[in-house]
Amino acid sequence: MLRYAAGRIALTLPVLFGVSVMSFAIIHLIPGDIVSVLAGPTVGVHSQAAQNIRHALHLDQPLPVQYGIWLMGALHGDFGNSLIFGLPVGPQIAQHLPVTLVLTALSLIFSIAIGVPGGVVAATTRGRWPDLTIRAVALLGLSTPAFFVGVAAVLLLSIYLPWFKTLGTVDLHGDPLGSLETLLLPAFVLSLPSATTVMRYTRVAMLEVLAEPYMATARAKGAGRLRVLIRHGLRNALLPVVTAIGVTAAQLVAGAVVIEQVFGLPGVGQLMLNAIYHRDYTQVQATVLVVTTLVVLINILVDFSYYLLDPRIQQHG
């Protein structure tokens, strides 16, 4: 187990290094001189004020040195100061992250709760109307942008179900239950594309398992239909479902950025978009780095759960 974990983490380090280099590079892709943007048009490029800004942001150092300073800071939790507000950007991320995490986690629960039963039903009724209906709905789910579902849901619910709380405030510390209630609809909307992914993976995995001889054996032995389906079927179809969860994690986090905007939720997506509209590039850079690192870590956890679920990996390492 330890060897497997160490090996898996060692494989991730170069990826995280690359991710940090790219996140760092984004700020340097901006055309033009960032100093003249910050200082305004009246300040000369070579003036003392411009030099001071350049020095404060370490822009007078070579790029690798700048990267080193930034990365060392980031590893210690110091992601630099906001270009607009002058405050450290790290605490901002820490403040906005919980909303995004709760939203993503709720969505993941919805995706599994919708996708796994949907996939099982579709597989057991292959080619007949439940299968075809589920697949048609899945095709729509895959083809509809989540933000449009969100906009349409707010519109329709506010007309036909005025008592339903479509938009509300989120204060996870002060009012956790109320916040969860507010997050339910956004989480459901966000989960639809991922539920489709989970459904497709489950259906294919179940179809393969259903063809296995041990399924017939279990039935012949006298085990009930449902018991065979769940205990013998779904259990063996779980691995691809875990893969789907790894795939959807990134999908959900990225989708959360847009869904937070639709429902006005104070998560990292809103933080990042506001930073973009204000041209606060240190904030953008730090948010991209933190969120991507989280997604990479989630994928490591998914790999560990393979290890726990699949005895074959335990044997071959």
Add this chain to the structure above:
Amino acid sequence: MADLRSTVLDAPSGPAVQRDDVAVGELSAIAAERSRLRLNLPLVVGAAIVLLSMALALAAPWLTGHDPLAIADAPLSPPSSQYLLGTDQLGRDVFARILYAARSSLSVACLSAALAFASGTVIGLAAGYSTGLLDAGMMRILDVLQAFPALLLAIALVAALGPNLVNLVLIMGLLFMPRFARIARASTLSVRERDYIAAAIGLGVSRARTMYRHVLPNIAAPLIVEASLTVTLAILTEASLSYLGLGVQPPDPTWGGMIADSTAVMALAPWLALSPGIAIVFVVVGFNLLGDGLRDALDPRG
């Protein structure tokens, strides 16, 4: 993999030619092929939707007399015979704006998918054919690119480089490139062991020509399927970006931008939010069906 090539070539004309040919139809393998191709409803419906939407986008100036940027009438006029989908919050014709938005959306999506297809295939072929350090290096770069949630990286890059059509195509091309590179590499690794590749090398065919003439046609099928599915992702990504104000900039219409603009007046004019959304779903369903249909037609195991 070798038999993929023949199905690629036969797929479009296959069913029409073979249906009446009894002698050919008696061969069981071909009979199986026939039934697989004849009933490919997703392929037919998908291709029809895709062609229809492209035709509508191209024919936009002839289909509507209204200028998508000009104020035509009072704001928020409901749908009527003159304004098929009503007018928006500024009084511009929504139908004309949807047709013109299809032009930018479809061109961004198709061009970025084409860019991803071309660059990904070249990189995947080179990596799969070279192995060693070059292969390992390229794969690590792909790992890094794919570690980012795609939309997040797209938002950051568009914010840094500026939102315009060329940047959108370049950025989304870069984001979708790894998918093609991985498929191309994996297929190349299996194809390069084939006898006909050894034969080509033995005959003195150059490396580049072997890759182009002998490897590429044999790895094309999965890449073509992927291209169709990538267009769906590209349309959805472009719609999300323009919803966030990071797509093609106003006053030029975009589907995502139209939905974003409509939220303030949603209760007064629901057609403003619903019609561009339905346009997105229509086109994306088309490309999804096309991709599924192509997969069924091109995958011999299907």
